[in-house]
Amino acid sequence: MVQPVVAGVDGSEESLAAAEWAAREAVRRDRPLRLVHAWAWHPRRTAGEPANAALRHQARHCLRQATERVRATCPDLRLDHEEAEGPATAALLRAAGKAELLVLGSRGLSGFTGFLVGSVALGVVARADCSVVLVRAGEEAADEHLPAEGGDPSVRTGYRDVVVGLDVTEPGDEILEFAFETALLRHARLRVVHAWRAPGPLALGPGEVALMDERDRAREWRGFVTAFLQVWRDKYPDVEVLETVVADKPANALIRAATGAGLLVVGRRSAERPVGPRTGPVAHAAIQYVDCPVAVVPHT
DSSP, rough: OOOOOEOOOOOHHHHHHHHHHHHHHHHTTTTTEEEEEEEEOTSSSOOOOOOOOHHHHHHHHHHHHHHHHHHHHHHTOOEEEEEEEEHHHHHHHHHHTTOEEEEEEESOSSSSOOOSSSSSHHHHHHHOOSEEEEEEETTTTGGGGGOTTTTTOOOSOOOOEEEEEOOOOSSHHHHHHHHHHHHHTTTOOEEEEEOOOOOOGGGTTTTOTTTTOOHHHHHHHHHHHHHHHHHHHHOOOOOEEEEEESSOOHHHHHHHHTTSSSEEEEEOSSSTTTTTOOOOHHHHHHHHHSSSSSEEEEEE
């Protein structure tokens, strides 16, 4: 069975922008789109009581509104929808288990806005089995494309860069697979960003402090990145790859590189830690501060 692209909708402008982005991505991936609205059933009330009836009415209104927006954008897209009972995070995680990709608005589906990203979105990103893309309100089709001559927005120009963070010391194949495949589908350039930090004295062995200056370290890291990416260049010969290797914190480097990009791809370890699932500091910073859509890819 072909797994769909899934978009969580709650009637907010953020979720409607996410639904439209998901529709365009489903077309690019040749996948159907499923719209999911989660509503919390009251277990102490019968199904016919006003509270539950109002929730059902709201769910159908949200799905109908999102369907109309999607149809206006992608009229020929294969589309269905689902009313999911239960807490939003749990319902969306169930949907993610059957999805190729899950797309959410960047503010909370629970009504809590937090700082740019809501508690539901953060909970789903930290636990979902599939990649999750967060889309901000106001995101339009033209934002994925380079501006036309003269600077005007356009959907007829080429796609903006896809940016991906790479840690050559702990690479995740799932992250690069997603990034290269996404760039290929868009015929976009892929910018691979690796940030390195000079080792402190305690991280060096005896006699190593003076072995390499900063320029030599930068050259060595560039060599590592180029060698590591060669297998991916061979696998995706049609993807133009730009390497960016900088001495900086990874989060800072990615936030800077994502300026003007069409999509930022970051990783999130899928193995649970004793304190529970986390997005990790780099992914967390990216989804808080980056303006373009952010894809968070689970990896082992």
